Amino acid sequence: xxxxxxGSQVVLNGLSLAIERGExxxxxxxxxxxxxxxxxxxxxxxxxxxxxxxxxxEDMNRARGRRLARIRERFGMLFQGGALFDSLTVGENVxxxxxxxxxxxxxxxxxxxxxxxxxxGLKDVENKYxxxxxxxxxxxxxxxxxxxxxxxxxxxxxxxxxxDPVLVRAIHQLIYxxxxxxxxxxxxxxxxxxxxxxIASRVALLHNGVIVEIATPEAFxxxxxxxxxxxxxxxxxxxxxxx
Amino acid sequence: MLxxxxxxxxxxxxxxxxxxxxxxxxxxxxxxxxxxxLKVRRLIRQMHFIGARSLLVITLTGLFAGMxxxxxxxxxxxxxxxxxxxxxxxxxxxxxxLGPVLSALMVxxxxxxxxxxxxxxxxxxxxxxxxxxxxxxxxxxxAVPNLLAGTIVMPLLGALFDVVGIYGGYLIGVQLLGVxxxxxxxxxANAVDLSDVTTGLYKSLTFGLLISLICCFKGYYAGHxxxxxxxxxxxxxxxxxxxxxxxxxxLNSVLL
Numbered sequence: 001x002x003x004x005x006x007g008s009q010v011v012l013n014g015l016s017l018a019i020e021r022g023e024x025x026x027x028x029x030x031x032x033x034x035x036x037x038x039x040x041x042x043x044x045x046x047x048x049x050x051x052x053x054x055x056x057x058e059d060m061n062r063a064r065g066r067r068l069a070r071i072r073e074r075f076g077m078l079f080q081g082g083a084l085f086d087s088l089t090v091g092e093n094v095x096x097x098x099x100x101x102x103x104x105x106x107x108x109x110x111x112x113x114x115x116x117x118x119x120x121g122l123k124d125v126e127n128k129y130x131x132x133x134x135x136x137x138x139x140x141x142x143x144x145x146x147x148x149x150x151x152x153x154x155x156x157x158x159x160x161x162x163x164d165p166v167l168v169r170a171i172h173q174l175i176y177x178x179x180x181x182x183x184x185x186x187x188x189x190x191x192x193x194x195x196x197x198x199i200a201s202r203v204a205l206l207h208n209g210v211i212v213e214i215a216t217p218e219a220f221x222x223x224x225x226x227x228x229x230x231x232x233x234x235x236x237x238x239x240x241x242x243x
Numbered sequence: 244m245l246x247x248x249x250x251x252x253x254x255x256x257x258x259x260x261x262x263x264x265x266x267x268x269x270x271x272x273x274x275x276x277x278x279x280x281l282k283v284r285r286l287i288r289q290m291h292f293i294g295a296r297s298l299l300v301i302t303l304t305g306l307f308a309g310m311x312x313x314x315x316x317x318x319x320x321x322x323x324x325x326x327x328x329x330x331x332x333x334x335x336x337x338x339x340x341l342g343p344v345l346s347a348l349m350v351x352x353x354x355x356x357x358x359x360x361x362x363x364x365x366x367x368x369x370x371x372x373x374x375x376x377x378x379x380x381x382x383x384x385x386a387v388p389n390l391l392a393g394t395i396v397m398p399l400l401g402a403l404f405d406v407v408g409i410y411g412g413y414l415i416g417v418q419l420l421g422v423x424x425x426x427x428x429x430x431x432a433n434a435v436d437l438s439d440v441t442t443g444l445y446k447s448l449t450f451g452l453l454i455s456l457i458c459c460f461k462g463y464y465a466g467h468x469x470x471x472x473x474x475x476x477x478x479x480x481x482x483x484x485x486x487x488x489x490x491x492x493x494l495n496s497v498l499l
Binding site: 040043044045068069070072073075076077079080081083084085086096097100101 | 364365368369370372373375376377378379
């Protein structure tokens with residue numbers, strides 16, 4: 001059960017969730033319900049006021065130093081804005097975790113960089129800087145960087161924010177394809193309803209700091225929970241306050 | 244009365260927490276200096292950024308500081324018939340006081356603000372979070388190279404300031420106001436001793452470390468959005484400048 005508050009604002013209010021190995025879990029909910037906060041707890045960027053985040057039985061919040069680093073090495077994360085290092089080129093960005101965390105030779109790293117960029121549908125961009133790329137390309141580069149060290153668990157923090165519908169579908173396809181290719185567990189925080197249903201193994205709805213519904217996309221869409229239905233249909237009237 | 248006490252208590256607690264966080268930041272960064280790997284490329288880059296790119300502003304301010312010192316000093320000393328002491332007056336003032344302090348203030352304005360802004364932007368664009376998720380310690384990449392670079396280059400910039408300032412004093416004192424060149428330089432050679440140089444050196448080392456520490460710290464804990472970065476940058480410059488002057492007083496008390 002995770003509890004987290006910022007000042008007087010309660011964000012996570014006893015959230016409990018088990019994520020299955022190898023699934024794509026989509027976490028949906030209204031803006032400001034704490035989806036990104038939840039995701040940051042998974043990788044230890046935020047620590048709960050109380051509760052545990054267990055990764056194969058290891059408590060993320062009790063881990064410090066090398067133990068925490070060892071757990072984090074199992075994660076990759078695609079941030080909302082990409083979080084690419086703007087002083088480094090695309091190639092250097094993708095190579096960064098490999099250069100810093102492995103003993104791979106420079107030539108081998110170059111090979112992996114090209115391969116990872118290719119797997120996200122990019123080529124001949126190694127020498128460009130992040131600010132020379134479009135939003136969609138930046139997301140792809142960030143995905144390539146996050147996948148470069150083959151993480152077991154991939155976290156996606158609203159990976160399609162600010163992209164047009166075609167790019168949204170392309171990024172979703174990429175999330176699906178890369179998961180199929182590398183076999184990692186994926187947790188995707190998203191606003192893209194209903195598109196996210198096409199790639200998710202399960203969908204969880206975060207509302208008032210707890211998971212109020214978790215089901216396969218088909219069952220989720222059939223749910224009689226009025227919160228779920230309002231989120232799917234996007235109606236103003238309902239249990240979710242519009243403003 | 245109770246409310247006043249409560250407010251005072253809150254402010255003191257906030258100050259203690261702030262100082263504790265600053266102390267932990269410094270402690271961790273200093274510890275990481277001695278735990279390899281040291282990011283040498285980044286260290287060189289930051290030395291270039293803080294040091295080499297400050298050369299022009301240090302040269303200009305040093306030159307004019309020396310010129311003003313000579314001009315002021317000459318007319319003051321002439322009242323007592325002591326124009327011959329112009330060289331030592333300019334040199335000792337520069338080496339022990341103005342060189343370290345003014346060069347540190349200039350570096351704060353030029354490099355410190357940029358440092359705080361750069362790290363602040365990395366914070367708000369989640370680049371620092373990205374480093375953490377990669378299981379890398381952000382302080383190793385952001386704080387350590389800057390602390391080292393600031394501490395290494397500040398004495399060099401201070402020395403440059405001194406040399407250029409003494410030359411500026413020469414231009415005014417000797418070339419414009421007619422003090423003899425031999426008197427000016429011999430006076431410096433006779434009056435300036437090693438303790439003056441080491442005083443200036445210790446000050447520059449301390450200021451270099453403090454500027455880097457405060458600016459990195461402010462950027463690292465920048466608030467949200469553009470406003471957060473702008474506030475962090477302003478605070479970095481103001482806190483660094485005030486700390487330089489306060490620390491200068493204490494260092495003078497100990498070293499002189």
